[in-house]
Amino acid sequence: MILAEGGLVSARESAEALKGPNRDQALAGVAQAWAKSDLEGTIAWAKALPEGVDRDEIIRTALIRKAAIDPAEALELAGIVPSGGRHAYGSSTTGARILVEASKTDFDATVAWLAAHPGRFGHEDLMGISRGVTERLNANAAEFLTTHAANGSLAALLPAIGSAILNDASGQRAPVWDWRKTQPSGDAVNALKQQVLNSAGYQDPALAMRLVADLPRTADGDAQLKSLAGSLLNGGSMLHRFDKLLAEAPERLRQPLIDTAFQHLRADSLDDPQRWVARLSLLPETSRAAGTESIARAWAEQTPEEAAGWVTSLPASEGRDRAVAAIAATWAGKDARGAAQWVATMTPGTERDRSVGSLVLAVAEKYPREAWDWALSINDPSERDRAAAHAARMMAMRDPVTAGQWIDAGPFTPEAKAHLRSGLDRVRGSGELRHSPLPGR
């Protein structure tokens, strides 16, 4: 670029004549220098560069350089190249890179442009103004937010604010929260509220607990409480916090926290199944069956044999039935043969019917013939019809004729047969079974 600023024509010729890995870098240097005085010419030149050059990247370089001089012109032209960048890589897209420079050059003008051009930049792009937003939030959060709420640009700032309060402006969560309490409800203000709740739940549980008192006792407030509970446990990845959070939680947050913890149980977060079994008593009676099912599913992801051993120790109940079915489904997803062997040991009844139904759902795509046989072994007619319909549909994708024959020969009422056949009509395709068979029922 230094060479290019000295003598553009000769620098351009030198860069174009280069071979090897430094060529694109040299061409980008020319584009940067040239873009300052003639962006249009630079873009036309870049578009005409030969195959093998990353022309879009050369154009991006020119746009970014231009953004440092004339943000509006660069922003207008951002859409002439694809978004580029990589998923979840901060400020790597075309838009984000241009916005970084533009907001450094003239933050207010950049934000005004964004507000006037809704949708021209997406969530990832808008991270490009995070630095400027962070500085301004840290300087005076209320003043900053008031200004942008008044001029209609707050919505455009939301992604960057969300990032800022998770990072270098995390100290401003409380001021942002206090500010939004003074504002009328609206999309942007509601989104801001959610951002503070999410980030506080994740990073600053003490603050999150204090915010609970501000949540209205309405359906919306209850939904926000649930969302906060989810953030406190970070979607289940921080279940190890549970005991401590529960001890510190205000009364209103306790039940949502317990419910959320059970809903988020997964193999990698179920550190000690017995501890969760003991915590079932924290759930209201009406939720215990679902809680038992959650434990069973997560435990079966870890060690299905142990989960199966536990569930057989439970008294007969809705919770046990659901847990057994969950284990069958989860086990079948990991090891269809092992699951089938386990289900085969069950005595007839609701528990077996549900388990077979789960097994059929899990294995029918891969083993439709065996799934069909399993489905026919279900005693409960509605459970059997549902499982059989699924197995038949999976078979029909490979061999519609055979699927039709199964239905004709099956122990179904004429209405059920008609229903099963109508399900097949939506399925097309053919194929052969390519898998070794499952153990039979």
Add this chain to the structure above:
Amino acid sequence: MRILFSSLLIVSAAGLGLAVGFALPRKTKTASEPAKQMAISSEPASAPKSKLFRGGTQQRASVNHNDDSPLATQLERDLSMSSGVTRWLYWLEAIEKAKPADFPRLARLSQGNPTATRFLALRWVELDAGHLFDTLFASPREVAGLPFNELASALFEAWPKRDPDAAIAALGGTDSAAARNWRMRVATVMVEKDVERGLRLMSEWHIENYGPRMTAVAQWAPGNPQHAAEFTLRNPAGYASQLAMETIGKEWAKIHPAPALEFAANKPGELGAALAAATLKEWTARNLTDAADWLTAADTKTRNRLSAPFVETWAKEDAAAALKWCQENLAGSALASAVGGVVKGAAEKNLGAAAELVSGMNPSPARAEAAAAVARKWFPEFSSDKPVKQEAVTWLGGLDSDSAKRVLDQVLWSWSTSDPKSLATYLAASQNEQVPPHAYSIVARELARKNPSEAIEWATKLPNNRGLSAGGEAFSEWRRAQPEEAAKWLNELPSTDARRQTFFESAIRSLAYDPQAAEQLAAMAATDCAAARTVIKTMSLPEDRRSRLLDVLKPR
């Protein structure tokens, strides 16, 4: 004049020496002597002028009757008229003379000069760390213009070493969220200085995603490893506790591995598992026979739980023997998990051989785990720019569908970002009906970032439903970055082309989550509004948001 100049140099050099003294540990005090001499000998010949000139300038300068720091005012003037080393000498002189009340203005003057900021911050901490803390965190308005991060960084690095009680009390007792964000720094320093206090602070302050250095833990644990383990269990702090348990396990295994394992085996949960795994790995590496004997004699539950880390270590030396041990001693999910461990260990030593080992296995849950272990090592990590090796893709293509699915579950995201083209080629050629549907969407979006037409072209070659859905994702990505071009392309499709409707719907679904969705929908052509309404109606959105979006799409 000469005498005056010499005096200034001596004072300034002394200041430099003092400042270096603040910045360096006490024991390096003698090292500041040469620095002093260098400072004296490197003073430029023009320096006396600045001292003499200063008086004249002072007379011309306007008098600030409310000057809260005459020292800072003086320094500001001096700096405005000096350059090079002289400026440093003025800085050091001011820092040396400063009282706590002078520092806020001095700090504002130091903006953009990190070395000066650091020197004055260290001096400020030495004189009155509490004053610096109050200045930074008492009122947001007072912070304006201060090099906040630099000052806070210096404060929380030095203060806990100098006066841990005061630093901890200040951070623990503050209502300032900004201050609470610095707790991690203080807790980290404390882990180095006093492990138990540091770990307890991390637990009390909910610092859960940070791993401090474990040097001090490794020195603390051998004294009483059981106490160390119990203490860590009582004070859980996420990742730090995990690292601490691993360190304790390693150290305990060097002294009394069997009691360590017996203790760990009775501690269910993540931390107990970390302790057990680290202990057993260390013991296996030191004495395979004893470790194997202990594990073989353990109850089934313990053996199942601990086999994977045991054979992982063993497999680094002898994968075949480790695999044989698994087959003889384990079954079901424990066997699958342990075989995954064997292959993980083997892959550490020889990736090609581990991949071959997997290729030679029969389809089974154990093979799927083993394949995942190889893939984790062979495919690029999330942040990598390296392309996926063709041998890895070929190996993946030779696996059974369950194992291939398990591999994709492991590497899909990292593969799609590091080398989307090779993933696209693999998916297009794959006959595996177990490929998760979102794989196509992810790769379509990644391809569209670089070349939208190519992404859509790729999607059209996929089987019907997958192609339409993946193409819709690619189109959404394209429309977001290049709305005009994308809309033009869509409008030029024949009216019979199924992509017209599907891609439009995909774009609307994507747009509905944009913070400026309402404004964008409001700007749509009237003919598209009805179709967009239909899409929004079927989406799972918060009710107030859905209402707002539907509202702007009402017929006008």
